[in-house]
Amino acid sequence: MTTRDENTFIATWTEPFGAVWRAIAGAPTGQTPLAASGGSPKSDALADLPKTPFPFAADAVACQRVNGKLHVSFPLGAGEDIYGMGLTYRSLNQLGQAKCLRMGHYSGQEDGRTHAPMPFYISSAGYGVLLNTASRVHTYVGTTHPREAHPPLQDRVHPDWRPIQPGRTVDFYLDAPGVEILVLGGPQMLDVVRRYNLLCGGGCLPPKWGLGFWHRANMNWGEKECLELVDRYREHRLPLSVLGLEPGWHSNCYPTTHDWRTSLFPEPRRFVAALEERGVKVNLWQNPFLHPDCKLGQSLAPYSGSHTGSWGGLVPDLTLPETRRLMQEHFIKEHVAIGVSGYKHDEVDDESWLPPFFATYPSGTSPEEYYSLLGLYMQRLGFEMFRAANRRTYGLVRGSNLGASYLPYALYNDCYDHREYITGLCSSSFGGLLWCPEARTSSQAEEWLRRIQAVCFSPLAMINAWASGEMPWTFPEVAGAVREVISLRQRLIPYLYSAFAEYAFRGIPPVRAMMLEPGFSVSLDVTAGKLHGTDNPYSRPEARDVADQFMFGPSILVAPLFAGQAERRVLLPAGRWFDFYTGAEVFGPWHTIRSNLGPIPLFVKDGGVIPMLAEGDDLQPLTRWRNLEVRHYGEAEGVFSLYDDDGETFAYEQGAWTKLELAVRRNSAGRLHGCVPAPQSHSVNPAPVCTWRLTFQSTATRQGQVGMKSSTAIDRRP
Numbered sequence: 176m177t178t179r180d181e182n183t184f185i186a187t188w189t190e191p192f193g194a195v196w197r198a199i200a201g202a203p204t205g206q207t208p209l210a211a212s213g214g215s216p217k218s219d220a221l222a223d224l225p226k227t228p229f230p231f232a233a234d235a236v237a238c239q240r241v242n243g244k245l246h247v248s249f250p251l252g253a254g255e256d257i258y259g260m261g262l263t264y265r266s267l268n269q270l271g272q273a274k275c276l277r278m279g280h281y282s283g284q285e286d287g288r289t290h291a292p293m294p295f296y297i298s299s300a301g302y303g304v305l306l307n308t309a310s311r312v313h314t315y316v317g318t319t320h321p322r323e324a325h326p327p328l329q330d331r332v333h334p335d336w337r338p339i340q341p342g343r344t345v346d347f348y349l350d351a352p353g354v355e356i357l358v359l360g361g362p363q364m365l366d367v368v369r370r371y372n373l374l375c376g377g378g379c380l381p382p383k384w385g386l387g388f389w390h391r392a393n394m395n396w397g398e399k400e401c402l403e404l405v406d407r408y409r410e411h412r413l414p415l416s417v418l419g420l421e422p423g424w425h426s427n428c429y430p431t432t433h434d435w436r437t438s439l440f441p442e443p444r445r446f447v448a449a450l451e452e453r454g455v456k457v458n459l460w461q462n463p464f465l466h467p468d469c470k471l472g473q474s475l476a477p478y479s480g481s482h483t484g485s486w487g488g489l490v491p492d493l494t495l496p497e498t499r500r501l502m503q504e505h506f507i508k509e510h511v512a513i514g515v516s517g518y519k520h521d522e523v524d525d526e527s528w529l530p531p532f533f534a535t536y537p538s539g540t541s542p543e544e545y546y547s548l549l550g551l552y553m554q555r556l557g558f559e560m561f562r563a564a565n566r567r568t569y570g571l572v573r574g575s576n577l578g579a580s581y582l583p584y585a586l587y588n589d590c591y592d593h594r595e596y597i598t599g600l601c602s603s604s605f606g607g608l609l610w611c612p613e614a615r616t617s618s619q620a621e622e623w624l625r626r627i628q629a630v631c632f633s634p635l636a637m638i639n640a641w642a643s644g645e646m647p648w649t650f651p652e653v654a655g656a657v658r659e660v661i662s663l664r665q666r667l668i669p670y671l672y673s674a675f676a677e678y679a680f681r682g683i684p685p686v687r688a689m690m691l692e693p694g695f696s697v698s699l700d701v702t703a704g705k706l707h708g709t710d711n712p713y714s715r716p717e718a719r720d721v722a723d724q725f726m727f728g729p730s731i732l733v734a735p736l737f738a739g740q741a742e743r744r745v746l747l748p749a750g751r752w753f754d755f756y757t758g759a760e761v762f763g764p765w766h767t768i769r770s771n772l773g774p775i776p777l778f779v780k781d782g783g784v785i786p787m788l789a790e791g792d793d794l795q796p797l798t799r800w801r802n803l804e805v806r807h808y809g810e811a812e813g814v815f816s817l818y819d820d821d822g823e824t825f826a827y828e829q830g831a832w833t834k835l836e837l838a839v840r841r842n843s844a845g846r847l848h849g850c851v852p853a854p855q856s857h858s859v860n861p862a863p864v865c866t867w868r869l870t871f872q873s874t875a876t877r878q879g880q881v882g883m884k885s886s887t888a889i890d891r892r893p
């Protein structure tokens with residue numbers, strides 16, 4: 176760090192892991208997101224990442240105390256784009272934006288108030304910077320110009336007047352006694368993201384059932400209506416994996432008791448067991464505003480803040496181990512032990528319902544820091560309870576922060592703008608977050624279909640009918656198309672589960688913004704800015720902020736349609752791409768899609784290998800798959816690493832998992848054929864033996880002909 180004046184902090188960089196540099200400025204408080212999230216770095220996987228040099232000149236990072244606050248400044252190169260800074264909804268490229276990052280319910284204004292305010296950015300130049308702080312942080316991404324280095328002065332009336340060029344720094348400004356700073360190497364943006372995820376403990380691996388379809392019941396429903404709902408899904412031949420209960424299940428809400436409302440659920444254990452018999456898990460809504468008279472409220476009163484939240488509820492101080500212990504004890508007894516599968520931790524995000532900043536907490540933690548960590552504490556509390564029972568959980572949370580990648584929760588919110596939901600899917604991938612773009616209700620059929628289609632290509636596929644009581648089949652004119660996409664989601668679970676395994680073990684996000692995809696980068700090795708003989712399309716401003724398409728697993732590109740949109744363009748990464756449904760080649764870089772209530776546009780990269788549950792198997796339980804259809808797209812050889820384990824316990828951490836390399840190769844006659852080259856599996860403690868029947872199908876195109884060219888059946892005993 177520079178020594179610019181006597182207020183400058185001098186710190187030295189250490190390198191605790193390859194291409195992860197750490198410095199401490201001042202004296203940080205103990206309440207930081209990385210400490211609160213509690214993940215342990217995956218050192219082996221970190222060691223496998225490429226090494227890179229420190230991305231800045233040794234003295235280029237400046238850290239000073241200015242006006243009593245911390246100012247940390249990093250160089251920004253010409254032409255660099257900056258992504259990340261937590262969950263964003265309107266744009267991915269942060270260049271030119273100044274914000275105050277703070278925890279809050281996003282309400283349509285991209286000013287830094289968000290469900291995951293994370294001072295962590297990734298540069299298109301292939302490195303990342305992170306401030307591990309729970310304080311509010313003002314961020315200035317290329318927006319500041321010191322007086323001595325002001326931009327060229329211009330006159331607005333002059334024809335050559337141009338908008339100001341970006342400044343040469345990314346600045347952070349925060350009111351904190353100190354801060355831990357991490358710099359992460361690449362060389363590619365995806366490597367930075369992987370490094371970050373692995374540092375936080377790797378990505379989460381949800382149970383298999385978590386990747387199936389979810390439905391949140393109307394809040395006034397009881398046992399009878401819920402069981403009827405499950406029957407109706409069956410009648411409609413729709414898979415249902417998880418039923419979510421909303422506030423009505425509590426004996427009082429809000430404030431919340433965390434005890435069952437016996438008029439609706441007379442015997443909770445029987446209810447949960449009845450659903451389990453039908454292959455459906457139960458997820459419980461909850462928030463941290465405790466009813467002062469309930470059992471939990473009484474025991475937690477001494478561990479709660481000085482002021483109540485909006486609904487008169489006590490807000491427990493979760494930074495205290497005793498608070499967490501008491502909460503877990505109650506949840507385990509009343510919920511986990513009777514078979515409940517997880518939680519939706521709601522309303523952990525906003526100061527409008529949390530107590531004021533002048534409230535006090537028994538631990539002495541400041542409300543400002545506490546509220547930005549509350550969502551992390553709740554996720555960790557939930558995760559640890561299930562982990563202790565050797566059961567994996569998957570749930571929802573409305574507030575998160577740095578360090579959450581290993582915690583099995585998807586974020587959501589109430590804003591309900593479909594486009595912003597898709598941007599959220601993209602932006603979440605920069606910071607180890609999972610995002611659930613909700614479908615609750617719609618004013619018309621097309622919108623309902625478009626929302627459910629997008630939901631089915633997100634980390635957690637759910638209808639949130641808590642207030643609407645809406646069903647997948649609500650709009651008869653699209654009921655068939657809705658069924659098709661839910662069934663397709665279900666069939667893609669082997670592919671998606673393997674993508675999650677890559678997240679868990681190697682830090683690769685299962686759903687990714689396009690900028691993380693090779694072949695979509697301005698830094699591609701192109702000759703003089705040219706690609707395929709045309710101007711490099713990826714260097715244009717619209718490509719540097721593409722937020723309405725994303726990658727799903729290793730080889731599927733999703734380009735969702737929005738209501739009222741009969742056509743849209745998709746920017747295909749360099750290379751050849753094929754239509755998922757027909758196998759026909761599509762030509763880019765910009766490809767126009769036309770659709771009239773059609774399926775969600777999906778494209779597969781050349782050589783993409785996609786294992787799917789065989790047709791008709793979408794209603795089977797999601798425990799072990801037997802018959803897999805393995806599709807191959809295009810003409811290039813390809814390989815897919817099919818991961819499998821018991822799908823619900825932590826035995827995989829002890830090596831009880833299996834991996835099969837599904838390969839599609841050309842034989843000596845030049846024909847594509849599917850094979851499983853040996854050896855395929857790593858197993859310290861092998862997963863229970865099972866047989867897969869794999870049917871390879873190649874969807875190749877030649878002279879305009881589209882069709883399945885070869886098919887091989889393989890029985891495999893791993």
Ligand code: GAL
Pocket residue numbers: 421422460521522588589639641
């Ligand atoms: C909101 C939440 C909704 C629903 C509702 C129930 O805070 O975002 O998804 O759960 O509470 O009151």
